[in-house]
Amino acid sequence: MKAPDALRVLAELSTSQWGLFTAAQAADRGVSRVTLARLVDAEQLVRLAHGVYRDAGAPTDQFEDLRAAWLSIYPKLRAELRLQPGSLESTPASGTSAATLHGIGDHYVGRFEFTTAVRRQSQRPELRYRIRELDPVDVTIKEGLPVMTLERTIADLVEERYDLSNVAIAIRDADRQRPLNEKRMVELLSPLAARNGLRRGDGVALWELLTELAGIDSGSTVDKVASDDLLGRLIATKYLAAHGITLDELLSRPLPSSDDPAVQRELLREVAHSSALGRRAKALGHV
Known part of the structure; x- marks a missing residue:
């Protein structure tokens, strides 16, 4: 395929994907890896990660690398299909990746974290998967990507044994965005109470401890x-x-x-x- 034709095909492909596309998606439309390499050399495309590219004329932002990582998980699937409600391939961002998307806490992302209901393995050290059944109530959309909610993200940070003072910073940032669902927080924190030195199953006590560290009035969570x-x-x-x-x-x-x-x-x-x-x-x- 000639370069002008390839660029037209790729532009149509990337329009609904933040200006990004994968080599597998391009191949499905008749654009070979050799053609992609030539377009990169001609500075018409930018190679972001293994098998993921951006139209050189498309705008970029701070979440571009995370979007590229997300696309690479299912490289043949269009983003619009994975964003449909109930999709088993949605693989929402989680942990520190979710915290970054939400803009909460001071978590420096060294790798990209995603949650999936289907066991997956990766040879790429920058990718990490959490295996968990996805409750629709815990998934939302942020910056165009599926992501765990604020409540689930905070609970994941506690589960990952981040220092509670750092988790408290994330809670304070989240509280400035919207009131957190305290009932859901208690549910999610209950299994984590004992490992944090509290009575087993006492999610109320753990939530009150975290809100106290965050300097937030819990509004009498017990009541x-x-x-x-x-x-x-x-x-x-x-x-x-x-x-x-x-x-x-x-x-x-x-x-x-x-x-x-x-x-x-x-x-x-x-x-x-x-x-x-x-x-x-x-x-x-x-x-």
Whole structure:
């Protein structure tokens, strides 16, 4: 294919992909790697990464390398197909890559992180995959790319054992963009509480610790959780399961005698300030 014809084909291809395209996409349209190499030499194209190119006349920005890495994961698929809701190939940016897209925290990206529901391996050291079932509630679009939400991104940073003071900076930055969903934060942080020196499953305590480090008024997270029957019951159930009893079993027991307020307080606080238990505790004035 002659250069002018190739440039026309590539322009049509790259228009909906931030001015980028892959060698595999070009090959599907009849443009060979030899032609791509000649166009690079003629400064008509810019080679960004292995198998990914940019039209030399297309604008660039700080996220170009991340977009190129994302395109390279499924090099034959057009971006518009991967951006469709429910796509198994969406591979949203996660971890520090997501934090960079959201503009939160001081995380210097040494490699590109993506989440996928399908196990993948890469020979390229700059790419890292997290294998996880993708809950649609945790995925959004930022700067044209699929990315984990602010809430999921913050939880991922905690999971990766970043210093909590650094995570707190990300939380403060996120809070300036929009109010975080505290219920979702508690859900995501609950499995990470024990590794951070807190009671197992106590996502409320971990979230309050992080907001305190961030210098943010959590708005009485405990009260918010306690007022939500579904979330409160979920937290209490997870905590009690670790101790071999069910929430229904505990609720069927009589509350401790008011003659021993220390025992009352300990039991009621042990099951978190949540759901029916939280309201019963508050009614007695012990939490």
